[in-house]
Amino acid sequence: MIKNLCTVIILFFISNFALLAQDEHLKSTRESIHKSIGDNFIWLYPDTVAYPTEEKSYRWNYEQGLMLYAFWQLYQVTNEEEYFDYIKKNIDYYIEDNGNIKTYRLDQYNIDNVAPGRVLLLLYQKTNDERYKLAADNLMKQLESQPRTKSGGLWHKKIYPYQMWLDGLYMAQPFNAMYASLFNKKEIFDDIAKQFDLINKNLKDKNSGLYFHAWDESREQKWANPETGVSPNFWGRSIGWFMMSLVDVLDYFPESHPQYKVLLNMLVDLSESILKYRDNETLLWYQVVDAKTKQGNYIETSASSMFIYVMAKGYNKGYLNKKYSAAAQESYDQLLEKYVRTDCCGNMFLTNVCSVAGLGGNPYRDGSFEYYISEPIRENDFKGYGPFLLSAIELAKIKE
Template identity: 40%
Template sequence: MTVSLTDYFDAYARDYAYYKSGSWCYEDGCLYRGLIALHEATGERHWFEHLTRLVNGQVDAAGSIAGYTITEYNIDNVLPGRALVYLAQKTGETRYRTAVDHLVRQFQTHPRIGAGPHWHKLRYPHQVWLDGLYMALPFKLEYAGLSGQADLAHQALSEMLTALDLTFDAASGLYRHGYDEERLQAWADPVTGLSPAHWARSIGWLAMAMVDMVETLPAGAGRDDLAGRLAALLSVLAKLRTVDGRWLQVIDQPELAGNYAESSATAMFAYAFLKAARLGIRDAAGRIGAEAVISLTRHALAPDANGRTVLQQICCVAGLGGFDGHYRDGTPGYYLSETLRDDDIKGVAPLMMAHAESEIARRAANQRDDAVA
């Protein structure tokens, strides 16, 4: 369908209800990332106004964060902190700096696996999940810039490179969703500790983490290492697209019965390709990201029963291990069993981010054309 993405995003943010009734959570943090990307790309004030309105509903004037407890040791809860860093830099308001300083204290005692990276959550001990790398590590880098703590930036890079080593599957060139250092989980391979399948969105979280970190890291061997690994991943992803330019839920099994083009992963990869191209990452084809955005607009944006435009084919949630009375075994069949949810923020926010990168690319192209003319 033909729809203005700007109008769709504006209406989505205007009507957004906090994902967990106002408690601090990564889902709201995803929206904040989308709004920041749109504000940075366009300079339009209304994206910033949506952001401050929503964050101020969770962070009071004294800097207290609604529903946040350090000792839950939930790595997901760190992601919205990137909005606090952004607002602290843009406004100078003490509430944001107070809140982000409190949030970063979680890292001081958050458990780690022996190799260094943090546990995904206290209730998922000895485990590293790809989504957790996106939740924590770009935030560490951005906070390091805000606070001048260079050691925190070095730590973030080291943890990312270690996690990449632990989760890499050489046979496919992809990364596995989870790693269990103790090999205690039924989903964990007894030799490698890895989960058994390649879930597209987990790799999407990873790709976004990698490209955001490459953008923030200073020039040097560490940045070059991460950029090279990102280039290699994008090269593999380019070969796994569907005919219409999207990516499958179980990304590397196109013949799997019931497999489908999943919108959140597609939006994440679109963002990664577009941003990597802007940053000059080797062999990063911005065209692939642009085509993915177009494909989502054509094939996954549609009116719901009430006539409102929604983004379809979004996997609501997927994980590993016990949850809500059942065991998530990480097999391809498991990933296909999870519920789809229209307009879930985990799909809409990455599409915001990809659209923002498209706008940056479009404006750059117009400037080049004007210079030639």
Template identity: 35%
Template structure:
């Protein structure tokens, strides 16, 4: 198809980066690229996702430049000295804007500065009044009444769980609430045959929702990637003594298995629209961000003992090297480029196949780069030699 030809031509014009098995330090190379290119600070989830990669670049290198750059992005531009968030709207209730509170907690741990904890607490207090569906699910945004998008689980639940673990561990109501968000998605949206989960579920009516099930029509690769990553984050802090812990683990493990079955054999990565029969469609394409998210989730799940090494490690390693082969190249000025990340896909209006197939493809999109850096950290610290 035309898109595939143009994409291949664009990649061919750039020098290929060294292969993953050459142990090229992609993590710090990508961090250096973004420092060189510059990033506009804000409290959106795209930059929050990129900052996760900088946390790992600092961890693997112990080079203060990565922490200093990261802290400089937040100071004055996002978190003010009095502990408030610049231009924060206390009645907006957009889950996408909750994600960066994880980054505030990270900087609080690294610096001890109370302003970061205060900023995180603002977001935690927003959770108490976030609008809910009749079943208790968080609205994805105040603009999308009674709609739960898989993206939203990543945006809100890991922070909700981390805050509760750190500062309110005996709050069973909070733990039950976190579990409820996953239970609703699993009960209403998980396909029992494929094990995959479509982009969203409406606890009521929505233009894109099936009138009977409330489920959106297609499985979008990055939405499922956000969901997979959210589970591996929440499981690390969710109390093992809680009866919901085993449910969350089963959700993660069963999805990990479904991802093995849906990975494209030829490319080693995953399709933009994942459910059968659409991977065979000419208009479909392999996508970088979701592929990086799934690979990171596998690596992290293996490292934490959630997934058996013998069943997943070789597949995860092959997925990582496939991402490098399919999507990574070196550009001018020693810049590293991740190709193949699809632009934002929203549940607004008509979200048919043509919509998902026609969305633009971006180079070095933060939603792809952050997860690739996370996967690279796992690769570079243990996986490549395991």
């Protein structure tokens, strides 16, 4: 009996030591994974932030802006010049001495193309190189003249008249807020608050607390509800873009502004709502958020990464309570375990990223459930990899 008791005690200590070692390994991984993710990306894309199919037709675009902003955050926490050099090299390819941005056209009024502007401002802050300021001024000119809905909302693109999309808030407003803060343009904050207010009034579903992908003020689009103008589904990544816009805009939005608490409450309320729709098994989120296990729906990793980033950053900034930091950490652990593939060379690939989704256009995208699940799924799409890196950076900042 004594022998059996000793065996039980030994097994108990071995088991607990293994769990402790696992916990320590997990903690160590969380503290260093952001560097591994960043280094992996540079190894895969050493020359420029562009997909291999686009190497001969580089263009100024929001996906590049997202990745370079993520690398700036990585540079901030590591202070390793390799990351700064990578950012500068990529941006400098486009910026001419007079501030002209190669491949960019203001007259298209594509709000997506404003998104890389934050990186221009960050480079200007660090280097005082006037080229970056001039280029940022060009993007601000677009926002100043961007067509608007009758109620004052910025059109998503010139080719999408009278439409506001959730995506557009991320593409424009963090840059807008940073520009306003840097150059003391206080009046801009009123308009930023107005854009969020219009989204909140027109796209929020009161029952679920979630937001529809887009709104057509004119009600002319086939995808638009004839009474409300909203599209019919809750697409994960569009909600992710919107949540990231909120948490990033608050970096620059003055607390003394009467709408500051409105934006903060918007973030808190949406964080609470989105957490309710997390899958119980994978602890991640579906492509069409509320449809969950409906046939054809799938766990989508760009939206999941965005939600994790917002929860982790929201906690680090004091906007969200500890429940969200815990949720972010456990969701990220599942993301790493189940949706990150490594090849024989050790290269890392984020799987299950929806490559693209939109509304209208040709062929026509009707916003149905069937449409959202029909778009191609790919690995290491930048719209997933950027938030994947940002999430790791924010999680590394959390102190147990």
